[in-house]
Amino acid sequence: MKTTEFQRVMLSGMLIVASFALRRTAVSPVVADVSMLGAAMVAGIPIMRRAIGAIRYRIMGIDALVSLAVAGAVYLREYWEAAAVTFLFTLGNYLESRTLEKARASIKALLNMMPDVARVIRDGREMEILPEQVAMGDTVIVKPGERIPVDGTVIEGNAYVNQAAITGESIPVNKEMGDRVFSGTVIESGYLKITADRVGEDTTFARILQMVEEAQDKKAKTQKFLETFSRYYTPFITAFALLLFIFTRDLRLSLTMLVIACPGALVIATPISIVAGIGNGARHGVLIKGGEVMEKLGQIKVLAFDKTGTLTEAKPRVTGLKSFEMEEDELLMIAAIGESYSEHPLAKAIVSVAQEKLGPIRELAGASEIIPGQGLKVKVRGREYLIGNRKLMLENGVSIGQEQEKYIGQQEESGQTVVIVSDAERVLGVISLADTVRADAKQLIADLKQLDIRRIVMLTGDNRRIAEAIARQLGIDQCFAELLPEDKVRVLEEVSRQFGPAAMVGDGVNDAPALASADLGIAVGGAGTDVAMETADVVLMSNEINKLAYAIGLSRATVRNMKQNIFFAIIVAALLLAGVLAKKVFLSSGMFVHELSVLIVIINAVRLLAYRR
């Protein structure tokens, strides 16, 4: 007969109550004993069945130990003890599985955000299919209240989209033609027609889910240690129980020893805190990749920020144009033609301002060479030009005149990035650009200092004076400027040697090596940038950089929770051991304390779900 755990608990419990009631009546005590024995059987038989299953593989699990203890109790005619142990064990398991589900619920909730239907246009007709059946390039229609089933680009319509599934942020954002939308997000109002760019397992949301699922079982160091510990603890206590019996001939004492041989609370202490912590993070758009990362994140002493795209918007605007030789428009035109192949954000800003002022750029640049970290050499209208920073000029023997130097200095002092345009010998002009500092960056730095981060530094390939202007504005301790990507790795090592474990915070675009080499890599705005999502240990899905303070706080709360659990579990295990030896704890009370301690540990972890900042 198939029964649920709940039914067995109920039936067993009722039989125990009945037995006590019967004992008070005139009926023969045998009837009461039978009822008690029945209670033990109802709860105990499944335990024994599992024990036998395990013994076939020569494994002594907790089921076997409990079965042995129960058999011993029956032999001693301690029917109440036998019933109590099996009842408590089954009840404990039942309650534990219910509370465990709570602790794991945030991750389950994410799974529920998986889209389940997609409306596509095929053969000119609208039809509903499963999201995984959508092909790349399909046109998908999404209406209010519906979940977007694919990652795609908006080709028609306008809508407010709740992106909580990805970013944890439930304030809807406006999406219109040309914008990217993510699978799993919900249209609150409006309507969108989108082209599917990524479908099924490849969507950002599916990958986040997969990473979260993997993260929840990546073990913390503490956990590995405790698992090894308990692997020895159980056989040790079992052997101890046997020795105890041989020397004292006290069967009752030895059986009780068996019941407490499994340090359940200790083993569950870490994984349960970790899953609750990771679940909390995932719900708020912060992906923390596993227990070990969780432990490390809380211990970070140095935070190194990439400047562009992390502390700033990475959307530089042209703020000034100075020509020393020719018409300003001509200078801008040359620069724009020269930069038109470059993907660099500064280049894009120059091209776009030129298009705005001078109309579409039709001329093509001749041979061009990009020099990373400096700029480029390019042939425009048959002449060779250099477009880039001071270093580029220096290395190519272009001299910067006194008046020009003064102008550049002034620009940089005020936080502008300058792009110098020169021919083979002389500087022809200077274009000034500025990047906007993120609105929430200043608050973040202040928050981080409150969190007792020892050192906050900024790493950038940009000019020293600009970097320093921004660092001052934000309250950053130290800034390292004019770095090449490989320099960032070296600087990171240096600061971490000096101040302690360092985390690199970047957008993953041009700082992937630094993210990978730091003690901990944190990617900002991870949704959509694959490299960042893969390499980083912690991913802030949205662009809201202030989530970083929350993530650090969460990891500390999680580690604290874990420590509370471990401490509590050790105390309980020690007290139980002492109690048994002092003959104060017997089968039923031993089991009661054991199960209660496991429950308390899980409930403590569930508290973490409420953490927020």
Added chain:
Amino acid sequence: MTTRNYQLENLTCPSCMAKIESALRRTKGVQSVEVLFNSSRARVTFDELVVSSDDIKRVIEGLGYKVLGER
């Protein structure tokens, strides 16, 4: 060698993990086993010529844990 994931019913006690892991490790043809506690999943790498996926399921179910799915 093939690696498969078996979705189990909710694992509630970490000692179940140890049980499933050691039972599978002692199964011929199984190269490595990892039981994931929080996602209640067993990830098994095995030699298909020696042991079948059904055999592995049978071992897990023999221990008293339902296999809800595999992939």
